[in-house]
Amino acid sequence: MENRKRMTVVLSLTLIFIVAFTFQAQAGQTYKLGLSLAITGPTSDAGDPYSKGVEDYFNYVNDMKLLGDDKIDCTIRDDQYKTDITKRNFEDFLDQGIVFYLNYSTGSTLALKKDFDEEKMPTIPASFHAGNLVDSSYIFLPIASYSAQAIGLAEYVVNNHKGSTPKVAMFIHPSAFGRGPVSDVEKAVAAGLDMEIVEVVEHGKDLDNTAMLKRLNSKGVQYVISQTIQSPVATMLKDASRLGMVAKTFGEPPPTLSPRSPVQVRTPSWPWPRSTGVMIRLPTPIITPMALWWPRLLPKSFDAPRPGA
């Protein structure tokens, strides 16, 4: 009696499995992916749209049958920018049997680097920190690293600057993500890039950058390369535009300017692809946690009579 009951259970289970697998075979394969990122917490203003982008993109891939009958199933988890939770999410994804992992922050990518290698898990982080690639063979950057971007900007400055050696300041986020490119830009300068890095400013939660801007101005800084998140740059730009330090366009002959508001700054699109050959190949409109701005700091007196105006 007991045996028969067990047999029925076993049989029905096998049947279910067989049916399930046949259906699956018809539906093609499902690839599991995992994404752990900061939907809440620090840098969530970039993380939240990033998660939506990834979600929509994989829906698009599945709906448009870009992979034929195969499907992608991407689990998205919030880690609140905490490395501990990222690690937990990653272990969870491994248990679920992912074939590909998407990560987010610089800190957690560096922290989990060894795990990626041990598990041989290909990983695309949303952080394009150049240090991600050091001693690691499973992390891939889909676009140029922050360092390459910053050097690209520096080259752009050097190529388009007229006159003597351009003086540049860097305005960076106080973290690995912000500091990463600095040393690489310095290396580029040491290797012969005709540029002078006057100062590297790590910003805090400042409400007023007037003093800093005036200091940079007195040191003769002409360009600021930023490597940080949006809101500090916004604060700085507002102050800079008030002080009349922001140039309207770069390199091109400026259109007629009203005597005092050369404000309108270009939004951080990606201006350098043509010069450095970097293309954004990621299929989704990915917003990086980085906003690059290049307000050109000019003494006020230079403002009115610009060459060509």
Added chain:
Amino acid sequence: MSTNRWLATGNYFTSYQDEQRLFFTHLDRTILTMFLLLLFVWPLLFTLSNKYMLVIDNILIAVVAIIGLNIVTGFAGLISIGHAAFVGIGAYTVASFSRTLGDSHVIITHAWPLMIVLSGLTGAVFGAIVGLPAMRLKHLYLAIATLSFQMIFTWTINFLEFFNQGQTISISRVFWFTGKLGRKDHYLFWYYVLLVVVVLSGFMVRNLLRTRYGRCLSAVRDNDRAADAMGMHPGLTKVYAFGLAGFFAGVAGALHAYVYRGVGFESFTLHHSITYLAMAIVGGLGTLNGSFWGPAAIITLELQVETLAEHAGQILPSTWNLATALKPFSFGLVIVLFLMFEPRGIANWWRIVRSYTKLWPFRY
């Protein structure tokens, strides 16, 4: 003392020694022994996935840290909003060895028990130093002094090149008698280490509370002037409470460094300090068993909400941020509800259950 050594339906204390005993009945001791045995044996019987093993390790690390926090905030009544920084001190003690000697030096991989104790001692030293303002400061002013320490700690780690400016400093896997640990048994191994540490620190604190030094703490908490009049030194007591808290936090930090195989400042921010406080309070301040309940409850809650949010996210349109919002919302709600309706924490439920079963079948 009741005649039945296994069951006692009342206190039956006839001397202070009676009241001070670790176990009141044989049954208490047996149950605890069985429970501990179970904790040691279950991983042999079935295997848990890495994720949950990590979660359990995490809970145990938090337990060690909370035992420390409970000494300073629960028993001595000094609010500390910088506990994560003490944990960080412990972790960075290991990390600084890794920085100077390389991450797989023998001291780190083989002499790890020594490293853990050393981290505890460093934590204790820093705890005592940070506790110094407690000689003069009180209440919220002291709380903010600890907050200052938290901020200074974070900034220092972030600034100094020696600490890799807050980026992860890796720490190699340790060696056991069977050789280097593999990735598979990493979490299991640390589960056992953590379990031993937790049991040891549990007994340490339980015994501490039986001595005059432990009673000193609660005396200073309840009224430090009165404690002064009774011949205790409130200032020194507070400093040593901070020192002890720092010790446990340091041990927790070193364990954190080993379990996560790396140290980065992101694990020791103000946010974590606040979470530790939440754990201590939900567990029940000023109780030893609260130190076990709190971390378990908060971390389990976090996991549950995560699953719930995931399910909600699948049902609801993704344009809604509901899934994202659910996590902090429910976390906050649980803390608030707890404090509104059970301010003495889960430890109080435990007390009720215990006294009920102890007196059963009588009502009182």
Added chain:
Amino acid sequence: MSYFFQLVVSGIVVGSIYALAALGFVLIYKSSKVLNIAHGQIIAAGAFIAYALTGWVGIPIYISFLLSMVITFFLAMSVERIFLRRLIGEPIISVIMVTIGLMSIIDGLIFLTPFGSVNFSFPQFLPQELISFGGVSISWTQLVGVIVTVLMIGGFSWFFKKSTVGISMRAVSDDQFASMSVGISVPRVFGLAWATAGLSAAAAGGIIGNITGLNFETLQAFGITVFPVVILGGLDSILGAVVAGIIMGVIQQFASGYLDGNWGLNGTAEVLPYIILLIILLFKPHGLFGIHEIERV
């Protein structure tokens, strides 16, 4: 020299905004001895409400600022009524923890709105020109911020000194039992304290939001940023908040103006307030203007 004066002026401007944000802490602490950790969230909420009213509903911006103050007034009052009324008489740490819980709850609520993930900025409504005198310049936004701060702080000082309600609030902070016995409704006073704190938070939110833009993380971090200000001034002194706010503002500006970039230092403005706070607390354990509580056994 003009650089020095610029730093001083910027410091005073920033400091007075700190003072306004710190005012909310002081108002609540003064009557109910509670440190409201969720204050940063209320600041953010105030700013977001103002933006929603002007950006989405289309109310003129000045009116929407006033309306947002009114709304947070009632919002904070109901927060007190729902969450904190029950906790009167509980140990201080429980009450602090409730405000921490509250922080998470408000976080959750804000994540429900677009403000949780998208950055907004207020429409420009003040002149863009700089106000310059003798090489020192501040913006209109900052000037208006200072004026609002001065007005609010003056108003609250008058309120506590002269008005009946204000005096009853001071009475409650002095001795709850005594004030109950003369017929003051202590719960109502607590509610009012939270409400006024909410009002000042909305004002602070409006000003900060105008300077930094409306980013949730930045705005709510302000609750923590002003801690040293609150403590330095003494938790229960409005004057203390103003003086400490300005001291901290100037110190921060000097730190980023003179220390950063020299000797390899960077970001000192973040940490220096706390170091100075610790040093000052060693000499004045109740802050600069805090009331010394005389304890008797």
